[in-house]
Amino acid sequence: xxxxxxxxxxxxxxxxxxxxxxxxxxxxxxxxxxRLMHVRRATGEISHHVFSELPELLQASDLLVLNNTxxxxxxxxxxxxxxxxxxxxxxxxxxxxxxxxxxKPLGGDVWEVLVKPGRKMRIGERVxxxxxxxxxxxxxxxxxSRTVKFSYQGNFDDLVDTLGHVPLxxxxxxxxxxxxxxxYQTIFARKRGAVAAPTAGLHFTPTVLxxxxxxxxxxxxxxxxxxxxxxxxxxxEQVEDHRVEAERFEISAEAAQTIGLARTQQRRVVGVGTTxxxxxxxxxxxxxxxxxxxxxxxxxxxxxxxxxxxLDGLLTNFHLPRSTLLMLVSAFAGRETILRAYQEAxxxxxxxxxxxxxxxxx
Numbered sequence: 001x002x003x004x005x006x007x008x009x010x011x012x013x014x015x016x017x018x019x020x021x022x023x024x025x026x027x028x029x030x031x032x033x034x035r036l037m038h039v040r041r042a043t044g045e046i047s048h049h050v051f052s053e054l055p056e057l058l059q060a061s062d063l064l065v066l067n068n069t070x071x072x073x074x075x076x077x078x079x080x081x082x083x084x085x086x087x088x089x090x091x092x093x094x095x096x097x098x099x100x101x102x103x104k105p106l107g108g109d110v111w112e113v114l115v116k117p118g119r120k121m122r123i124g125e126r127v128x129x130x131x132x133x134x135x136x137x138x139x140x141x142x143x144x145s146r147t148v149k150f151s152y153q154g155n156f157d158d159l160v161d162t163l164g165h166v167p168l169x170x171x172x173x174x175x176x177x178x179x180x181x182x183x184y185q186t187i188f189a190r191k192r193g194a195v196a197a198p199t200a201g202l203h204f205t206p207t208v209l210x211x212x213x214x215x216x217x218x219x220x221x222x223x224x225x226x227x228x229x230x231x232x233x234x235x236x237e238q239v240e241d242h243r244v245e246a247e248r249f250e251i252s253a254e255a256a257q258t259i260g261l262a263r264t265q266q267r268r269v270v271g272v273g274t275t276x277x278x279x280x281x282x283x284x285x286x287x288x289x290x291x292x293x294x295x296x297x298x299x300x301x302x303x304x305x306x307x308x309x310x311l312d313g314l315l316t317n318f319h320l321p322r323s324t325l326l327m328l329v330s331a332f333a334g335r336e337t338i339l340r341a342y343q344e345a346x347x348x349x350x351x352x353x354x355x356x357x358x359x360x361x362x
Contacts, residue, residue: 009239009304014330015321016342024355025172027183032205035350035357037341044337046344051203054315057360058270060216062313063262065255067198067275068221070189072157073164073181074102076129083124098127100135100148101167102160103195103227104248109150110138114228118144133159145228157192167195169354171320184354193225193248199317199354200273220258224249224275224298234322239303244324246297249279253293256283260291263310270313270362274325277311277332278302284309303327304335313362318345318352333361 028034032052039046049057058064080098098121101114113135115121121137128134132153139147152159166176166184186201187209212219228245236242259280262269271277282298283291289309301324314332319325330338341359350357 011234011237011239011242011322013239013335014323014326014339016339016346018321018346018352022346022349022352022356023171024351024353024357025174027202027355028351028357030205031203032208034203036203037345037350037357037359039333039337039341039359039361041333041337041361044334044340046341048348051358052205052208054208054360055211055215055217057362058212058215058217059268061265061267062217063258063267063269064212064217064219064272064315065259065269065276065280066186066188066201066204066219066221066272067224067279068186068188068190069194069198069223069225069275070192071166071185071194071197071226072102072192073161073166074195075165075167075176076100076102076133076160076163077165078127078129078135080121081126081128081134083122083126100127100129101195102164103145104225106147109152109156111135111148111150112141113146113148114144115146116144118146121146129163130159133163169196171353172355188221190221191223191225191250193223194227196226197354198224198226198273198275200276200315200358202355203358204272218258218262220255222249222251222255222276222279224279226275232324234324239327242301242324244299244301246299247278248295248297249282250295251279251283251291251293256291256293259310263291268312268362269310270315271311272315274314274316274319274328277314277328280310281306281308301327302331304331306331308332313360315358315360317354317358318342318350318356320353329359329361 034051036049036051099116104112125137135148135150137146166180168176184197225248227247234242282300
């Protein structure tokens with residue numbers, strides 16, 4: 001069922017100029033002291049707050065939907081060791097460093113990955129990470145993607161946790177630090193599988209969650225493992241020509257029941273992050289407007305013209321120009337409203353992107 005009408009839009013319609021000094025390289029501490037811009041969909045009115053005021057900005061009957069995916073240290077740094085059919089002496093000095101970003105398990109120690117630099121990585125070539133973990137390229141994909149098979153001694157997840165680096169976005173122009181393992185993770189992260197954090201959730205603290213529940217705001221959790229589909233750049237000139245890579249999601253029976261009851265009672269459903277929004281709308285799109293218990297993959301690309309079936313509110317960070325995330329937010333609140341809000345945020349020195357400030361749209 002197609003739930004949006006066709007619009008001819010240029011990707012350049014979602015561009016804006018951001019001073020580089022507004023790109024946040026570390027989060028505010030404590031987390032709930034980040035700034036929060038409140039945008040009212042009906043009027044476009046804007047007000048400014050701090051995140052700790054979120055409970056007062058919501059209604060007691062609201063339902064917040066959280067994404068409980070857990071980021072793992074998916075960025076592995078290794079050395080090219082030649083193709084498997086060629087002899088490579090163990091005492092030979094390692095060759096050039098290469099980065100392998102784990103994207104999605106395909107079963108049997110086979111993974112979809114991104115390699116950098118990847119132009120010369122041939123089928124059969126191996127990469128060694130330390131002394132107990134290697135991978136071999138099985139297939140070449142586009143734009144640096146590869147299918148690889150890992151061989152290892154010990155437990156794979158434990159080795160990745162030991163050898164891997166936090167996969168910070170490239171616009172955070174610094175190496176990852178020990179503190180990122182905690183800071184680039186929501187306090188409700190439970191299900192391992194994301195290569196990027198659902199950043200709207202980074203602002204929550206136990207204190208904010210407690211105050212939300214005291215006010216009467218209900219929460220439930222769904223899962224979308226953030227992958228290539230969320231952070232891949234839009235290379236097409238026309239918005240409609242872009243295709244989103246699949247990402248894995250899961251909605252439990254308890255979450256589906258909670259969401260269904262809220263909608264039956266005409267209570268607002270507020271998605272925490274674009275990942276929660278896509279998960280809810282993906283399910284509703286496939287099931288006649290209802291969110292049901294299921295596990296699968298979504299390739300849903302939301303841009304202006306999309307008709308939302310489930311979402312009444314959205315908490316989200318400030319996103320990159322020309323990105324699918326900016327298009328989703330523009331679909332929810334209107335492109336002109338969002339670009340005006342972004343300009344006001346820039347003038348007010350809001351902090352942008354993953355470790356930056358946030359926006360509540362109601």
